[in-house]
Amino acid sequence: MQNPLLRDALAQPLPAFAAIRPEHAEAALDEVLAHNRADLQKLLASNAAPTWDSLIEPQEDMSDRIQRAWGPVSHLFSVTSTTEWRKAYNACLPKLTEYGVEVSQSEPLFRAYEALAASAEYQTYDGARRKVIADALRDFRLSGIALPPEQKARYKDISLRLSELQTRFEENLMDAIQAWGKQVEDAALLAGMTDEAREAAQERARAKNLEGWWLTLDFPSYDAVISYADHRPLRREIYEAFVTRASDQGPQAGQFDNSALMEEILALRHEMAQLLGYRNYAELSLATKMAESPDEVESFLVDLAHRARPSAQADLDELKAFARERDGIDDFAPWDAAYYAEKLKERKLGLSDEELRPYFAFDKVVQGMFDVVNKLYGVSVEQVGNIETWHADVGTYVLKDGEGVPFGLFYLDPYARADKRSGAWMDECINRRRTAQGLQQPVAYLTCNFTPPLSGKPALLTHDEVVTLFHEFGHGLHHLLTRVDEAAVAGIHGVAWDAVELPSQFMENWCYDAATLQGFARHWQTGAPMPGELLAKLRASRRFHAGLATVRQLEFALFDLRLHRDFDPAAKSENGARVLELLDRVREEVAVSKPPAFNRMPWSFSHIFAGGYAAGYYSYKWAEVLSADAFAAFEESQFAPEIGRRFRDTILAQGGSREAMDLFVEFRGRKPSIDALLRHSGLGEAA
Secondary structure, three states: OOOHHHOOOOOOOOOOOOOOOHHHHHHHHHHHHHHHHHHHHHHHHOOOOOOHHHHHHHHHHHHHHHHHHHHHHHHHHHHOOOHHHHHHHHHHHHHHHHHHHHHHOOHHHHHHHHHHHOOOHHHHOOHHHHHHHHHHHHHHHHOOOOOOHHHHHHHHHHHHHHHHHHHHHHHHHHHHHHHOEEEEOOHHHHOOOOHHHHHHHHHHHHHOOOOOEEEEOOHHHHHHHHHHOOOHHHHHHHHHHHHOOOOOOOOOOOOOOOHHHHHHHHHHHHHHHHHOOOOOHHHHHHOOOOOOOHHHHHHHHHHHHHHHHHHHHHHHHHHHHHHHHHHOOOOOOHHHHHHHHHHHHHHHHOOOHHHHHHHOEHHHHHHHHHHHHHHHHOOEEEEEOOOOOOOOOOEEEEEEOOOOOEEEEEEEEEEOOOOOOOOOEEEEEEOOEEEOOEEEOOEEEEEEEEOOOOOOOOOEOOHHHHHHHHHHHHHHHHHHOOOOOOHHHOOOOOOOOOOOOHHHHHHHHHHOOHHHHHHHOEOOOOOOEOOHHHHHHHHHHHHOOHHHHHHHHHHHHHHHHHHHHOOOOOOOOOOOHHHHHHHHHHHHHHOOOOOOOOOOHHHHOHHHHOOOOOOOOOHHHHHHHHHHHHHHHHHHOOOOHHHHHHHHHHHHOOOOOOOHHHHHHHHHOOOOOOHHHHHHHOOOOOO
């Protein structure tokens, strides 16, 4: 029987999820890599005078072949992380990493690119093709192409080791989340929690053949307790379990400890950067980003912290005073913050998340999101069946242009479940590219972790979850609405990492737009639209505790930047001591409160230790400036339809074919301003 990961892409372009098994992964990758190596050898032997068709197109074929074999494996590892899928993934990853380094350090291939860049044919290329070549030459240099053999070998060893360590970091975190649970048999302990949250906890207990309720560290379960449970000791217990995940502290101390992994990851990144001629990993990270230097990023973050900190302090003072007045709390603690914030929001704004939830039935929110896209960009989105998926909850949707012609597809996996990585993300299934056989349409994965539907009700989302869904769909649109035909710069490919959050954060703005909410925020039972008074409260809530939210993100971003910029390989550190010391210094400068000594936030900071945000977490705030300013263009034009088309054509359709700043300037007519972000957040006018 043919390996389902090796199906003919023309005959069956989508993954055969119903047939793919862990045992298929390594065999498929081995075959693809052997095929690619043989093809690369032939390509280099016959490329004395390289052209686009003789050099670039064959490599795009090779990349596509890998994506079709490896992409489903990587995806299934994240959404169905069983022991078998982990074993398969970990067997494949070193082989893939080794192949990647091997190609990126191929001197004959590098010389072929240089020859193509110097050729007469190059002068006839459009901007997209020129950027493909420029990005490739840059990436050769960042992969150590100019290093002597011994250092090249060391670079390869570091790359292999880092891929292993980063995977283990994420696995430890997943294991820590799955390993903790608490059975509650006294209903009084759950007082204050919503009916939906208690019902979900009861269903989890039943699934384990237990009486009562089962609490977990999956975010919907954690949030239900930390934000609503009246029982303060229970909030403290789950807070400690959550903030000590995968660390040397808390109820699982040492079981899934990421301490040593963090130290080794930081040391190897620093060594890699210095091998390539950079002083530190932050400089290496910024080599592919919009920002010019770590100092520029630091100045941006510190300036924003200076603007936000007074507001954050006022937020915290008000919250403490409220807790003292309401319940006599004189020893205000982190496990009180979310709880009293909810109660204060109810008092000040007359608004609670649970009051909003009945208006955000999942299917209605999804359709409302599609209506926004239709209005903005002139494309329609329709659910389609008869497409294989990895779980019954997964939906599949096709995008169509104004003429009704399909041009892209995505999978949406909305709900939390066991063995599924926490968080939310978009990933590529198939990239757009034009080949001799025709146009290859883009396909994306959108993954979230919402509370699943209960007892015949639809899944009812919090407003934060609505924002998350719109955010991830923004990434998906960047991938799906591209009109670039060269795969290396189509969609999110070739986009500077600190600009890649622009489309996603831009979509978040529509979750507060009155006309948009009036369209889809309807009560799941009566169908009645959200009352105008409630809608006004929701819009006002965007500024509620914006200061605290801003300094929290700035704390993470500055910590990440300085962690990678200031790493000292000569300094000895055990159990993450240097990480905590740096974090404490950042908090003294930015934060308005300090968590307890047992807090181990970095140990679960997978964005920077296991994801792509190392020395790049600032991208969220950087791109927030861009997205707020972009949305201001709609506000200024009173939401004229042509602004949506221009955003589509300049930002989304162009992908990575041009520099991100050039595209933004083309859309906005100038460079970005921070004014709109400050206005939307209620943090005052620009200084």
